[in-house]
Amino acid sequence: MFRLGPRLLQKWLSQQPAVTCAVLFPGQGSQYVGMCRQLLSVRGVEELFEEAESVLQNGLKKLCLEGPQEELDRTINCQPAVMLASLAALKKLEVHDQQAYEGITVAAGFSVGELTALVASGVMTLTDGLRLVQARAKAMQHACEITPSALTSVTGIDDDQLTQMCQELVTSNEVLTVANFLFPQGRVVSGSLPAIERFEEAASKAGLKKKVKRLPVSGAFHSSLMEPAVEEFKEALSQVKLNPTKFPVYSNVTGLPYKSTHEVTELLVRQICQPVLWEQGMRHMLSNFELAAFYEVGPKRQLRAMLQRIDSAAAQTTKNIEA
Incomplete structure (x- = not known):
């Protein structure tokens, strides 16, 4: 020890x-x-x-x-x-x-x-x-391989707003959550693929299109x-x-x-x-x-x-x- x-x-x-x-x-x-x-x-x-x-x-x-x-x-x-x-x-x-x-x-x-x-x-x-x-x-x-899922990074948004977006965009049988706290207003969102796609679309409409980027990984790491x-x-x-x-x-x-x-x-x-x-x-x-x-x-x-x-x-x- x-x-x-x-x-x-x-x-x-x-x-x-x-x-x-x-x-x-x-x-x-x-x-x-x-x-x-x-x-x-x-x-x-x-x-x-x-x-x-x-x-x-x-x-x-x-x-x-x-x-x-x-x-x-x-x-x-x-x-x-x-x-x-x-x-x-x-x-x-x-x-x-x-x-x-x-x-x-x-x-x-x-x-x-x-x-x-x-x-x-x-x-x-x-x-x-x-x-x-x-x-x-x-x-x-x-x-x-069990559930289609993804990670996407987002910058320029505070944690309260990000948490609210995740709660509003996820359905009862999906996952959408903050997976990585990288730097101030720099986070990675992890979740079910449909929820991630909705998040990216919502972020784009909120003026964050250039601040959202899908990551080259195969799943929703650091989530349930x-x-x-x-x-x-x-x-x-x-x-x-x-x-x-x-x-x-x-x-x-x-x-x-x-x-x-x-x-x-x-x-x-x-x-x-x-x-x-x-x-x-x-x-x-x-x-x-x-x-x-x-x-x-x-x-x-x-x-x-x-x-x-x-x-x-x-x-x-x-x-x-x-x-």
């Missing part, structure tokens, strides 16, 4: 090196064909792919490098692909900037990126992390429509040995650092159906950790763009270690 109460947090911070940084790991939707191509020459990255292939048996390296995009975008493929790409980028940080790597003080990951953060912090091994993310992806893919995935993932998680963490990791469910391995077990399961409190987590991190820099570690640059909307000064310190 590990606990991170206020006293331990202060002690932890007092022991950190002069250069302290946070690492942020992206989630599903950041994948693209060709990712990791520039990382293959980094020491240790080929070994990462070899271990992944031995565990997953799914030709992940070829899919990352060559696609096709439609196959890479499938939940069952892109979740382990994004984890592996992010860990390959972390290897680049370790090899090319050892001072920054040794200065990692805290970590957070968006949705499946939270599993990447737990692997990076040593809470679970790479092998266990790969098996768990594969089980999560399979379970969520199955849930996606993912409940069919819970038991399968819970069973896979029960097979994983959890270890003390090297540095605090934030939970998407609470927007706070994990306090114990028991909490990891509980909250990772809940995360599948509950909203991602990304904005809340970043604000807590900024208030409680003295950080010299942020590193977005993995495909694309979405997390830096979100941090820009939360705290522009912190975003200016963010470096991207791209996959």
